[in-house]
Amino acid sequence: MREMATSFRDRAGHALRDGFLQEALTIATTKFKELRREAFEDFPEGEALRDRAREIKEATLQRLDHHLERLVESVERVGGHAHYATTSEEARRIILDIARRTGARMAVKSKSMATEEIHLNEALAEAGVTPVETDLGEYIIQLAHERPSHIIAPAIHKTKGQVAELFARELRRQVAADPEALTRIARDELREKFLRADLGITGANFAVAETGTVVLVTNEGNGRMVTSLPRVHVAVMGLEKVVPSLTDLMVFLAILAKSATGQKLSVYTTLIQGPRRAGELEGPEEFHLVLLDNGRIGQLAGPLRESLYCLRCGACLNVCPVYRQIGGHAYGHTYPGPIGILLTAMQHGIGSVKDLAHASSLCGACADACPVRIDIPKMLIELRREIDERRIAPWPERLVFALFARVVGSHVLYRLAVPIARLLQRPLVRRGTIRRLPLGFGAWTRTRDLPPVASRTFRERWRELERE
Amino acid sequence: MSPPLRAALMVTCLGDMFYPEVGVKIVRLLRRLGVAVEFPSGQTCCGLPLFNSGYHREAAAIARRTVALFRDSEHVVVPSGSCAWMVKHEYPGLVGEPGARREAEALARRTHELSQFLVNVLGRTRFRSETPGRITYHDSCHLLRGLHEASAPRTLLGHLEGAEFVELPGSDECCGFGGSFAVRLPEVSTAVLDKKLANAEASGAGCLVACDAGCLMQIRGGLARRGSRLRALHLAEILGGDV
Amino acid sequence: MTTRAEFFARIRTEMRKTSGLFAARAAERPRDASRLVETVRRELAERWPQTIERFRVEFERVGGVFHRVTHVAAVPGLVAAIARERSLRTVVAWHPTALGTDLGGPLAREGLDVRAMPWGPVEDAERQGFRTIVANADLGLTGADLAVAETGSIVLRSGPGRPRSTSLLPACHVAVFDRTRLVESLAQVGVFLEAWHEGPSAFGANVSIITGPSRTADIELTLTRGVHGPKEVHAVFVDEEIGG
Numbered sequence: 001m002r003e004m005a006t007s008f009r010d011r012a013g014h015a016l017r018d019g020f021l022q023e024a025l026t027i028a029t030t031k032f033k034e035l036r037r038e039a040f041e042d043f044p045e046g047e048a049l050r051d052r053a054r055e056i057k058e059a060t061l062q063r064l065d066h067h068l069e070r071l072v073e074s075v076e077r078v079g080g081h082a083h084y085a086t087t088s089e090e091a092r093r094i095i096l097d098i099a100r101r102t103g104a105r106m107a108v109k110s111k112s113m114a115t116e117e118i119h120l121n122e123a124l125a126e127a128g129v130t131p132v133e134t135d136l137g138e139y140i141i142q143l144a145h146e147r148p149s150h151i152i153a154p155a156i157h158k159t160k161g162q163v164a165e166l167f168a169r170e171l172r173r174q175v176a177a178d179p180e181a182l183t184r185i186a187r188d189e190l191r192e193k194f195l196r197a198d199l200g201i202t203g204a205n206f207a208v209a210e211t212g213t214v215v216l217v218t219n220e221g222n223g224r225m226v227t228s229l230p231r232v233h234v235a236v237m238g239l240e241k242v243v244p245s246l247t248d249l250m251v252f253l254a255i256l257a258k259s260a261t262g263q264k265l266s267v268y269t270t271l272i273q274g275p276r277r278a279g280e281l282e283g284p285e286e287f288h289l290v291l292l293d294n295g296r297i298g299q300l301a302g303p304l305r306e307s308l309y310c311l312r313c314g315a316c317l318n319v320c321p322v323y324r325q326i327g328g329h330a331y332g333h334t335y336p337g338p339i340g341i342l343l344t345a346m347q348h349g350i351g352s353v354k355d356l357a358h359a360s361s362l363c364g365a366c367a368d369a370c371p372v373r374i375d376i377p378k379m380l381i382e383l384r385r386e387i388d389e390r391r392i393a394p395w396p397e398r399l400v401f402a403l404f405a406r407v408v409g410s411h412v413l414y415r416l417a418v419p420i421a422r423l424l425q426r427p428l429v430r431r432g433t434i435r436r437l438p439l440g441f442g443a444w445t446r447t448r449d450l451p452p453v454a455s456r457t458f459r460e461r462w463r464e465l466e467r468e
Numbered sequence: 469m470s471p472p473l474r475a476a477l478m479v480t481c482l483g484d485m486f487y488p489e490v491g492v493k494i495v496r497l498l499r500r501l502g503v504a505v506e507f508p509s510g511q512t513c514c515g516l517p518l519f520n521s522g523y524h525r526e527a528a529a530i531a532r533r534t535v536a537l538f539r540d541s542e543h544v545v546v547p548s549g550s551c552a553w554m555v556k557h558e559y560p561g562l563v564g565e566p567g568a569r570r571e572a573e574a575l576a577r578r579t580h581e582l583s584q585f586l587v588n589v590l591g592r593t594r595f596r597s598e599t600p601g602r603i604t605y606h607d608s609c610h611l612l613r614g615l616h617e618a619s620a621p622r623t624l625l626g627h628l629e630g631a632e633f634v635e636l637p638g639s640d641e642c643c644g645f646g647g648s649f650a651v652r653l654p655e656v657s658t659a660v661l662d663k664k665l666a667n668a669e670a671s672g673a674g675c676l677v678a679c680d681a682g683c684l685m686q687i688r689g690g691l692a693r694r695g696s697r698l699r700a701l702h703l704a705e706i707l708g709g710d711v
Numbered sequence: 712m713t714t715r716a717e718f719f720a721r722i723r724t725e726m727r728k729t730s731g732l733f734a735a736r737a738a739e740r741p742r743d744a745s746r747l748v749e750t751v752r753r754e755l756a757e758r759w760p761q762t763i764e765r766f767r768v769e770f771e772r773v774g775g776v777f778h779r780v781t782h783v784a785a786v787p788g789l790v791a792a793i794a795r796e797r798s799l800r801t802v803v804a805w806h807p808t809a810l811g812t813d814l815g816g817p818l819a820r821e822g823l824d825v826r827a828m829p830w831g832p833v834e835d836a837e838r839q840g841f842r843t844i845v846a847n848a849d850l851g852l853t854g855a856d857l858a859v860a861e862t863g864s865i866v867l868r869s870g871p872g873r874p875r876s877t878s879l880l881p882a883c884h885v886a887v888f889d890r891t892r893l894v895e896s897l898a899q900v901g902v903f904l905e906a907w908h909e910g911p912s913a914f915g916a917n918v919s920i921i922t923g924p925s926r927t928a929d930i931e932l933t934l935t936r937g938v939h940g941p942k943e944v945h946a947v948f949v950d951e952e953i954g955g
Contacts, residue, residue, distance in 0.1 A: 013655050024931070031932050052738070059735035065722045072715070078916065084718035093712070136938055137929035153929060160931050179933040187938055194939070195846060210740075211908045221879060221925040221940025228875045228917065229842075239722075246908065248738040250901035261928075264769070264862040265897075268940065269920035271904070279832055279871035280915040281841055293713075297721050301728035321642040321660045322653075359653065361646025361660070362520055364613035384522030393522075401518060405526035408481065408513040409533065418485065433692060443651040447658040448689030451486045458484045458491035462507050465495055 008332060008355040015326040021157050025327050028156040032318040035262025036369065049255050054372040056248050057240075057309035061300065067209040067242050068291065074212030078274030080287035088118035091292050095120060095201070095234055098288055099129045102232045104198035108190075110216065110223040111135035112203030113151060113312055114236045114292055117334045117347065120201070131201075132193045134222035136186050143170040149328030151314040151335065152260050157327055190222070200226035200284065204237035205312070206252060207289070210245045214289065216270040217256060219263075223270050233275070233284040239291045240308040252311065259371040260313040295347040303382040307342040309372040316366035316376060322359050331356060338366035338376045345383055354392050357383040418460075421453045428452075475585070476506040476541035478534075480551045481513035482681035490547055490681070493704040494582065498545070501590055501710065508537045514551040519558060520647050528562045535563060535572050543589065544579040547704060548680045549611025552581040557614060581611055583620040583679055583703055593623050596708035597631035599699070603706065604636040604673035606664065606687065608680035612640055621679055621703060629711050636676070638667045643678075645686035661690045668698055676700045744905035751899050752891070759890040762860045763948055766893065769863030773923030774936065776945045783953050786887055787814050790852065791821035793945060799849035799883060806830045806872025810854050810887065811954035818852075830872040842876070851881040851941070854953075855888035857903060858946065861896045864922040865946065868907070869915030878921065884941040889953045 006014075015021055040046045060067055072082040085091035099107065107129050109115065121142070124131040133142040137154035141147065143166050148154030155163070164177040167185055175181045202223060206215040214235045216223040227233050243249050257263040276283025299305050317323045317337035328336035333352070335343040338360065345353045357380055366376045387393050407413045428434045434450040436442065444450055475498060479491040495505050515530030534555070538544050546552040556579050559572040586592050597603070605625055611617050618640075625633045644650065644660030651657075664687065668676050676698060678684050687700045741747045755762060767777045778789055794800065801824045807813035808830060818825045826844055833841065845851070853873065857866035865886050869875045878884050894900060904918070925940030936942050 009653065009655075012653060016655050016659055028932055055735040056737050058732055059737045062726075062731045062735060065719055065726060068722065069719065082715070084713040084715055086713045086718070086721075090713060134939065135929070136927045140929065153932075155929050156932070158930070160933070163930055179930040180935050182930055183927060183935040183938055190939065191846075195842065213908075219925070220927050220938040222938075224875060224879050224919060225939055228879070244737040245740050246904040247740045247901050250897050250904075251738060254897050263773075263922075265864060265920065265922045267773075267922050267924070267926055269864075269922070271918040271920075273916045273918075275916065277870070277915050279830075279913075280869060281828060281833055281838065281874035282876055283869065283916055291718070293718070293721075297725055300722070300725040305729070306732065321644065322656055325656050325659045358521075358649065359656075361609070361642050361644060361649045361657070363609040363642035363646065365609075365640075365642065368613055381520060381522060384520070385524050386522070388522040388524075401521060401523050401526070405518055405523065405530070408515070409526075409529055411510040411512060414512045421485075435693075443654040444689070446654060447693060448661070448686065449692035450689060451685065453485050454488045456488060458479045458488035459507075459509065461488055461492060462509070465492060466507070468496075468499075 008330065008359065011330040011332060012326045015330045020159055021327050024157055024159065025324055028150070028153060029318040029324045032261065032314070036259055036315055036318070039258040039262040039264070043258065046255065046258070049251055050371050050373060052251050053255055054309060056243065056251060057372055060242060060244060061240070061305065061308060064242070064300065067244055068239060070209040071207055071212060071242050074209065075274060075289050078212050080212065080274040080289060083288060083290045085290055086293045088294055091118045091236060091290055091294070092120055092123040094290055095236070096123060096127050098232065098234055099124065099127065099199055102198065102286065104129050104232065106130045106132060106193065106197045107199040107201050108132050108134050108193055108197040108226050108230065109138070110200070110202040110218060110226040111138050111154070112201070112236060113335065114203045114238055115201060116148060117294065118236070118292070129199070132190070132197070134190050134194065134226060135220060136183065139186055139190065140166065147329065147334070149336065150317060151312055151337070157329070194225040194229050197230045198232065200230040200233045202226055202233070202235050204235045204241050205256070206249055207237055207242050208246055208249055209242050212273055213246070214272045215249060216268070216272070217266045218270070219267045221268060224268055227270065227272050227284065228282045231284055232286045232288070233272070234288045234290060236290045236292060239293060239296055255371045256311055256313055259311070259315045259369070299346050304342050304346050304379055306374050307339060307346065307379060309374055310339050310343070311371060313371060315369040315371065319365040319369045321361060321363060321365070331359070339374070341383070342376065342379050350383065350386050350390065351392060353383055354387050357387055418453060418457055425452050472502050472504045474504045474506060474542040475545045476508055476538055476543070478511060478514070478538065478544050478546045478551065479507070480546065480548050480681055482685065483547055486685065487681055487702065490702045490704050494545065494547060497704060497707055501592055503590070506541065508541065511537050514554045516550055516554040517647050519554065519562070524562065528564060531559045531562045531572065532564070532568060535559065535568065535575050538575055539571065541578065543585065544575065545582055545585045546579060547582050547702065548682065549581050549608045549615060549617070550680055550682055552579055553610040553614035555579045581615060581617065581679060583624055584615070584617055587620040587623050592710055594627045594629070594711040595624065596711055597628040598706050598708045599675050599701070600630050601675065602632045602634055602673040603628070603675045603677055604634050604668065604671045605639060606636060606643060606676055606678045606683060607640045608678055608683045609642055611679055621677070624703065624707065625677060628706070634671055634673055636667055636671050638663070643683045643686050645682045647682065650686060661686055665690050665694065665696070669696065674699065675706065677703055677706055679703050741902055741905055744902055744909055747902050748906045751894065751902055755893060755895065759893055762893045762895055763890065765860035765895070766858055766863060769860060770946055771863070773863045774926070775863060775923055776943060777948070778945060779948045779950070781950045783812055783949055783951060786947060786949065787817035787821055789947060790818060790885055791823060793883070793885060794823055794850055797883065800824050801848045802826070802850045802852055803828065803845050803848040803877050803881065804852035805854060805877060809872040814852070828872055828874050828877060845876045845880050848881045850883040850885060851877040851879070852885050852887065853878050855886045855892050857894050857900060858888055858892045859894055859897065859900055862922055864920050866900065867919045867921065869917035870913065875917055875919065878919065879940055882937060882942045883945070884943065885945040885947060887947040887949065887953070889949045889951065891952060
């Protein structure tokens with residue numbers, strides 16, 4: 001990936017200087033944030049449902065083997081097939097095998113972060129199966145050869161002008177930079193693909209163990225098309241998406257769309273139970289469910305277990321002061337934003353987040369917004385702890401903190417530090433403030449003044465204060 | 469007549485070194501309200517910077533030290549929401565063996581951020597404002613989301629005689645300080661700060677109040693660099709005589 | 712390639728290392744969902760006037776167009792009016808058995824070109840033909856298995872005579888239903904879903920909960936309708952019970 005050659009800080013800086021992106025991010029995240037707030041304001045049962053949803057996720061993990069086995073039995077009972085992928089690579093191979101065996105030449109895809117996670121599209125293309133993204137946002141970024149920048153609105157970083165240019169260049173269709181007109185073009189182009197495709201690939205928002213039902217939550221209708229028109233349907237699913245029963249499912253449906261976009265429900269909530277039945281005019285002949293591990297199993301007993309509750313709603317992105325400033329691409333991995341840092345660590349190990357773990361002011365807005373109340377800041381601190389314990393943090397930093405720990409660990413050293421600081425700062429203080437720190441310390445003072453250490457600290461004034 | 473309430477001031481490392489006048493104001497304010505103020509010497513830092521950056525062994529040592537220092541205090545008053553949060557929320561789990569944990573839990577129960585102490589413990593809500601005119605308030609993250617405290621500061625600011633309180637748009641949004649975050653990702657920290665300052669300027673207030681030294685350092689630093697006329701004050705600096 | 716046994720062995724190994732984060736229980740399922748459905752129906756039977764009004768409000772809020780007629784006999788005229796207003800001519804409809812009434816003749820008399828979906832099994836060769844017909848149709852006419860007041864949603868089960876594409880491919884979707892289909896809440900939908908999965912079923916593999924017309928806001932957050940699915944969804948509520 002092009003992005004990985006640069007550092008996170010560079011990519012963040014690049015994003016900050018991109019005027020279009022800054023405006024798009026502000027508008028989109030503010031809108032989503034507002035919509036979510038209004039939806040829950042109008043919804044007194046919402047808080048109790050969030051607690052229930054969190055509890056169901058935890059309860060499911062506590063009997064995960066049981067529920068997944070039940071899911072597999074149910075899927076097989078209704079005529080589907082289950083597959084087990086420990087790695088991304090395995091998941092790709094399973095899907096390519098199915099494509100090859102069924103003679104697929106073109107696959108239509110409904111939006112699936114799981115398929116982004118395993119980098120499926122490149123593999124399909126290389127194997128001679130043309131992947132066609134059908135979610136409008138995903139379609140746009142596919143044409144642009146980019147990756148999604150937001151979990152639920154993949155193309156929010158693009159202006160309508162940019163989309164019009166893209167369509168003109170890639171589709172050779174001239175059209176005004178008008179969302180209605182652009183959407184109509186996408187509808188035409190993709191309708192033909194839906195009707196012709198051999199293979200439909202989706203993710204799964206939920207999979208109900210009791211009945212083998214895969215649930216898709218979409219707005220455009222492509223989820224229904226992809227799972228009804230092609231001969232074969234493959235659903236790729238993170239194994240934590242399983243829920244025990246249809247009754248459990250309703251708890252999540254009650255809060256998912258509200259958290260993501262403020263809607264009571266998305267336009268299409270599609271419940272798919274295996275391939276088509278006898279007497280059905282439409283529906284796939286074959287249904288495959290690919291259960292994806294890719295680091296999830298390893299966290300069942302790990303510090304990131306709670307991130308397995310994630311519903312992929314994107315609410316945390318919309319409130320994160322960091323995400324709102326830099327957008328999704330700067331994170332450099334499939335999943336951006338607060339939850340994205342945890343998922344990246346889960347999938348790629350602690351080394352992959354040695355910078356990202358600090359891409360947070362620990363403000364806690366994410367935990368507040370999360371429908372299942374995932375304590376993201378707590379786990380970010382855990383990642384930082386691991387980075388420190390494994391000595392992955394750079395040694396100058398470790399030195400500074402070690403020094404700090406020593407100084408505040410001893411009142412003698414602390415008392416000594418104050419006059420030393422006053423001495424060192426003397427050449428830097430002008431008119432009661434410090435405007436420039438020398439050498440590499442300018443990180444603060446480049447944009448902000450710094451107060452000097454007081455001529456008399458509180459502790460130094462206490463003696464007389466005590467006597468007042 | 470019952471003996472006066474005793475409160476120990478945990479002035480915090482930032483408060484001690486950079487904003488001693490805030491500590492002084494708190495001492496005088498509490499004494500005016502009939503509180504006997506103590507200052508356990510030897511206090512340094514609550515350990516939050518170490519904790520947030522993942523240096524938990526070191527943070528635990530500081531936590532144990534702090535618990536010992538404040539063992540005999542009847543109440544502990546902290547002018548920063550983040551430090552109060554550290555003591556109340558993280559100390560019990562951090563200090564280690566069960567005996568220390570019980571002590572930390574006891575300390576957590578007796579520890580209050582300043583606005584919480586004034587409103588919830590002392591029951592005092594009406595003060596004269598040290599600054600006339602329009603004032604607004606920034607919710608610091610640890611006080612708002614860590615200690616679930618949005619109302620105590622607003623009660624105090626809303627009742628200030630001689631000042632008019634207006635809500636800050638985006639008051640619950642981070643100021644961009646985040647401790648070491650401010651120097652690890654200074655460009656992002658500054659962009660976030662810019663949003664906060666734009667909201668503050670747009671509110672029409674002459675004065676922005678906060679209950680955290682970290683937030684104040686970030687906000688004042690930005691205001692000074694921009695040459696803004698907006699003032700950023702700690703809560704203690706705006707509370708005058710009680711009414 | 713990972714076998715099922717290996718996959719589950721790894722899961723169990725990790726699960727053994729922890730008892731989890733807190734005491735937690737999954738939702739309590741209804742013990743006899745079919746019986747509970749009857750209870751829900753009985754309770755709702757009395758409240759249906761309020762329920763349909765709530766449905767109308769929510770349905771319109773999500774961009775649906777609501778119509779109400781007293782008798783089934785008025786439905787063809789209404790559908791024809793909807794079609795005429797939009798210059799639509801070709802209609803595909805659920806099979807009469809699925810709809811609960813035969814509207815084919817009356818619709819044809821209104822000047823519409825109507826094709827009912829087949830009931831019985833279909834040869835592969837014919838399957839493609841039907842797909843073309845539906846893809847070219849202007850209007851899709853269905854019933855509704857449930858109409859949910861809380862969210863303004865229509866629930867459709869697939870199956871013989873009621874293929875998925877009828878409510879998906881044509882740009883205009885019209886759903887006709889009566890009071891027996893009304894439910895108030897998502898929780899009640901859950902009860903129905905549980906009941907539908909109890910025991911063998913003559914229905915298909917798909918249940919769609921449809922809440923308004925197809926939409927997207929992927930381009931600059933500007934809302935547009937009719938992305939892939941229908942641009943318009945109409946609900947026709949009939950006061951009398953359909954199929955009497």
